[in-house]
Amino acid sequence: MRSAVLVEPNRIEIQERPRPIPQPEEVLVRVRAVGICGSDTHYFAGWRDHESSTVYPFVLGHEFSGEVAEVGAAVNDVKEGMRVLCAPDRPCGDCEWCVKGQENVCPQVAFAGSAGVEGCLSEYYIVHHSQVHPIPDNVEFKAATVCEPLAIGLHNIDNLVGPDKGESFAVIGSGPIGLVSSFCARLRGAGDVFAADRIEARLDAALQYGATDICRVEKESDFVDFIAARTDGKGADVVLEAGGEKSSITQAAKLARIHGLVVIEGIPSGGDAPFDVDSARRRELSLVFGRRSLKKTDEAIDLIASGEFDAGRMITHELPLEETQAAFELCRDYSDGVIKAIVYP
Numbered sequence: 001m002r003s004a005v006l007v008e009p010n011r012i013e014i015q016e017r018p019r020p021i022p023q024p025e026e027v028l029v030r031v032r033a034v035g036i037c038g039s040d041t042h043y044f045a046g047w048r049d050h051e052s053s054t055v056y057p058f059v060l061g062h063e064f065s066g067e068v069a070e071v072g073a074a075v076n077d078v079k080e081g082m083r084v085l086c087a088p089d090r091p092c093g094d095c096e097w098c099v100k101g102q103e104n105v106c107p108q109v110a111f112a113g114s115a116g117v118e119g120c121l122s123e124y125y126i127v128h129h130s131q132v133h134p135i136p137d138n139v140e141f142k143a144a145t146v147c148e149p150l151a152i153g154l155h156n157i158d159n160l161v162g163p164d165k166g167e168s169f170a171v172i173g174s175g176p177i178g179l180v181s182s183f184c185a186r187l188r189g190a191g192d193v194f195a196a197d198r199i200e201a202r203l204d205a206a207l208q209y210g211a212t213d214i215c216r217v218e219k220e221s222d223f224v225d226f227i228a229a230r231t232d233g234k235g236a237d238v239v240l241e242a243g244g245e246k247s248s249i250t251q252a253a254k255l256a257r258i259h260g261l262v263v264i265e266g267i268p269s270g271g272d273a274p275f276d277v278d279s280a281r282r283r284e285l286s287l288v289f290g291r292r293s294l295k296k297t298d299e300a301i302d303l304i305a306s307g308e309f310d311a312g313r314m315i316t317h318e319l320p321l322e323e324t325q326a327a328f329e330l331c332r333d334y335s336d337g338v339i340k341a342i343v344y345p
């Protein structure tokens, strides 16, 4: 089979590899579509070595759908030929958190395309049968890949923000995670959703995904001033940080009102980021961090299948496996108005 292999930072080659064979509880998937995630581009550019000490060669990719090609001997709930979306994470099932049903924080999780676990940018990929979710015929493979970020948006709003936490939301960053955050906030009844980004194309998308007002940011204080002007100087009830930059984490504390909630969703490159503790303390803010998603995949599929969530709106680029390098460069450089690029293995 062919795989897109990261051989060193910023260089992907197409290589022939042996097709893997599923163990009894596993499923072999013929991968049909892979979405490129912001976190993938961090690995691509070599920015996450602090976390996982990436060993090259390495295969990236974790947002994927396809057809079941083969099932292991002990698998009964998945059949050959099924069209499926695969969850990227394979939790251990035994630890304290898995036992409590909080698999998204399992310390032993094997997550596709991260920390020593190769990803799905190949013609075939192996998953545990519990990672497989059937998709209806009206959901295209490319749209199904967007379930992964959409599930993160649902997790953040339902499990971290919770119901009735506020009317006004400030969303920092309108890449895929920012867009699903705006969408999910509105889906759950938010009044005002203020979305920010530097890139015009992303702000246009934010409006289509439910943002009620957008802020084109050039310098950090722009969004702070924008939110102040629209909230009588008080700040937003909930701040969703999806910028993934150190400066956006610093900014998050300045956007929230007294007793507001800040949810950090983005992954800044390189461990730490400065946080304005004085500003946060005076307003007695709550600060929570999101880790992937928990039990939201099927709802994400339903939202896409029903047309309530238009996955196609964020898919701006579609490329064959041979052009994986180009897909990653687009995403790394935020060029050509890219929001989500899809690779077809």
Ligand SMILES: [Zn+2]
Residues within 6 Å of the ligand: 037, 038, 039, 062, 063, 148, 149
């Ligand atoms: Zn992702």
Ligand SMILES: [Zn+2]
Residues within 6 Å of the ligand: 091, 092, 093, 094, 095, 096, 097, 098, 099, 103, 106, 107, 108, 109
């Ligand atoms: Zn576990």
